[in-house]
Amino acid sequence: MSLADQFPDITKRNQPLAPFTHLKIGGPAEFVVHPRSLDELNAVLSACQRDKVPVRMLGGGFNLLIKDDPVPGAVVRLTAEPFTYLHRDGKRVTAGGGGQLFDLIALTVKHGLGGLETLVGIRGTVGGSVRCNVGDRSGEISQTVRNVTVLTDAGKVQVRGRDELTFTEHQSDLDEPVILSVEFELDSEPPDVVLKRMLKAWIQRKAAEPLSFQAAVRLFRNPPGHTAATLIDRAQMTKARTGGAELSERNSNYAVAHPGTTARDILQLAEIVRAKVKERTGVLLERELHVW
DSSP: OOHHHHSTTTEEEEEESGGGSTTOOOOEEEEEEOOSSHHHHHHHHHHHHHHTOOEEEOOSOSSEEOOSSOEEEEEEOOOSHHHHOEEEETTEEEEETTSBHHHHHHHHHHTTEESSGGGTTOOSBHHHHHHTTOEETTEEGGGGEEEEEEEOTTSOEEEEEGGGOOEETTEESOOSSEEEEEEEEOEEOOHHHHHHHHHHHHHHHHHTSOOTTSOEEEOBOOOTTSOHHHHHHHTTOTTOEETTEEEOSSOTTEEEEOTTOOHHHHHHHHHHHHHHHHHHHSOOOOBOSEEO
16 A cells, blocks of 8 residues: 555645755655644654655755656655744744744744844755754854754654754754754844844845845855855856856856756756866865755
8 A cells, every 4th residue: 555545635646846946846756745743744654664665854945956857755745834833932932843944033033032033044944954054154053952852763752952962064963854843042132133133144145145036056065164165266167057057156156047957957067066176176075955
């Protein structure tokens, strides 16, 4: 009995994944599942484990490239209210792992809670943002994390306190399959002060990224002591293009996907740039873009 037969109300067969990603690129998934509760999520994951069905969790699809071929197994999306809720209790805010980071930031700014506003403009779900420890010199999301509630491979709900977690640049040791929720502890400040700081961060971030109407993804991690964009510029690769994919004029560490771009175009562009940067600067860039 297939996954679609076991969970007909929440499962679709051969559903294209492109609409669920920022790049609008990607082949169909064998199954796409939208659990409506923790019990349903646990049942789906248990069935997949029992039947040896591969499982992938798909959040906002912002730092993800899905290849053009069909994706085997189950792709799970946590879009129902039990996974996207926001709850405020004084200076503490709990957010469902499937909720959008922008909605969390908007809530905290509205209530004069500082600590997340400099992340404005970063796209992604709350869970994915914490797992990848998004941020920059102005601050990282990990600085405000109090605890993270996860679902383990064994189907157990566990709470990991801040002292149990390790965060580094754009990484964490959160390796459980599902982040159910995150509790943040923030600073109480006048709302207009927090809003002003958010607007400044928004202007600075947007000035250093591709234009908002462009579908684009960040390609490489910044190596120690450098930025990937600076190394790409130094290697004279700023005008590199493969098929419908080209490097952004505003930040060469981003690949812009024009209409008709394939996943292969972006992967080939990344490899060409990576090879030239290594040849001309001696630095081997590490890919930051996740690829299925």
